[in-house]
Amino acid sequence: MSAALPATLLASINQDRLWQRHADMAAHGAIPGPRPDRAGVNRACFTAEDIAARQMLVGWATARGFEVSQDAIANLYIRRRGTESSRAPIVTGSHMDTQPRGGRFDGIYGVLAGFEVLEALEDAGIATVAPVEVVAWTNEEGGRFAPGTMGSMVFAGQKSVEAFAEVRDTSGVRFADALAATLAATPAPITRPLPGVVGGYVEAHIEQGPRLEAAGARIGVVTGIQGMRWFEVDITGETAHAGTCPVGQRRDALRSAHAVVSALYDVTRDPEDTLRFTIGRFLVDPGSPNTVPNRVHFTIDMRHPDKATLDRLADAIPATITAAVAPCTATVRVTNASAPMVFDQQVVDRVEAATKALGLPYLVMPSGAGHDAGYVARLAPAGMIFIPCERGVSHNEAEFATPQDLTNGTRVLAATLLAMAGVV
Ligand SMILES: [Zn+2]
Missing domain, CATH: 3.40.630.10 (Zn peptidases)
Incomplete structure (x- = not known):
């Protein structure tokens, strides 16, 4: 000693x-x-x-x-x-x-x-x-x-x-x-x-x-x-009959959400594995097996110990969502933030x-x-x-x-x- x-x-x-x-x-x-x-x-x-x-x-x-x-x-x-x-x-x-x-x-x-x-x-x-x-x-x-x-x-x-x-x-x-x-x-x-x-x-x-x-x-x-940023994301499309509406003509909120989530996972990929990025809630409306979904709601919890990195990645979230969401539309809200x-x-x-x-x-x-x-x-x-x-x-x-x-x-x-x- x-x-x-x-x-x-x-x-x-x-x-x-x-x-x-x-x-x-x-x-x-x-x-x-x-x-x-x-x-x-x-x-x-x-x-x-x-x-x-x-x-x-x-x-x-x-x-x-x-x-x-x-x-x-x-x-x-x-x-x-x-x-x-x-x-x-x-x-x-x-x-x-x-x-x-x-x-x-x-x-x-x-x-x-x-x-x-x-x-x-x-x-x-x-x-x-x-x-x-x-x-x-x-x-x-x-x-x-x-x-x-x-x-x-x-x-x-x-x-x-x-x-x-x-x-x-x-x-x-x-x-x-x-x-x-x-x-x-x-x-x-x-x-x-x-x-x-x-x-x-x-x-x-x-x-x-x-x-x-x-x-x-x-x-x-x-x-x-580490700092934290929370988002709530709403993706809006249009309901349609699952049996009749051609896939190419749909505004399927889940299909757009899938593209959005893939894009988000890509943009937040961290080779150092320091960023914590979590989509912990994912809700699909109306939730019927034979109806094309018109709405998806999901949350994002992201955390990083470095302010500049957290700011850069968090600031990229809304644009990433907007770029991937077509033919649906999206709203993005920050619900919690700490440096x-x-x-x-x-x-x-x-x-x-x-x-x-x-x-x-x-x-x-x-x-x-x-x-x-x-x-x-x-x-x-x-x-x-x-x-x-x-x-x-x-x-x-x-x-x-x-x-x-x-x-x-x-x-x-x-x-x-x-x-x-x-x-x-
Ligand atoms: Zn404790």
């Missing part, structure tokens, strides 16, 4: 404790999986399960003498004091909510890895200059109340809490009412300001993709979050240095999925640490990460946070 590493802190990171905390949290919303050791979790935002998980975390924090607090959107903070209480905290964390058929690691790993660092700091008797905090962000997944990443969005000042008040879940429950109930049920004072205050941020997360496992890497040093987020180079360098010093094989990579870190990065230097997950499977009960990988990521996180917070 390199002398640059905080050896006493790393020695205090307890793999069994970290694994047990994952098991304890997984009890809140446990659902069956494909095998007993691959059981899943269904813990949507502000449900009884989410509230129980919050209460459990507060209980652990209080038992260790850490300060707990909330803000008005129920982001939950656990603070270990620094020697300079006026310093903005160095923050880590992630989310505790899951997808309806989620796993035991997405989100909660970042919270528990952060909490393990706080406990290890305590066990090792290390004083930091800046406070170190763990945050559990509200509603990252967005499965019950849309959109996702509400907590970090409000923390970063991109939206107000009130903007989400009237959002309802499928059974008609208002976000504002579920929020009030959660705040009341969580034994932590509502004292934190919004937008939030943060001196630096590092989030640990499972990769949710197959790259680390395929490369035999144990850590992903995350450089940013690539590039993390602070100093934070990325610190994560890489810690990984190297620990002798862990790693990849330097962008995040394919969106994360709370993307919003926090608007306020302060931020970065992320990925660990492999089995076959890259996530948002699935079978999601799995090994105790050793959980610990590796926590060790990198500990070294990075300590460097950012400063040792007395």
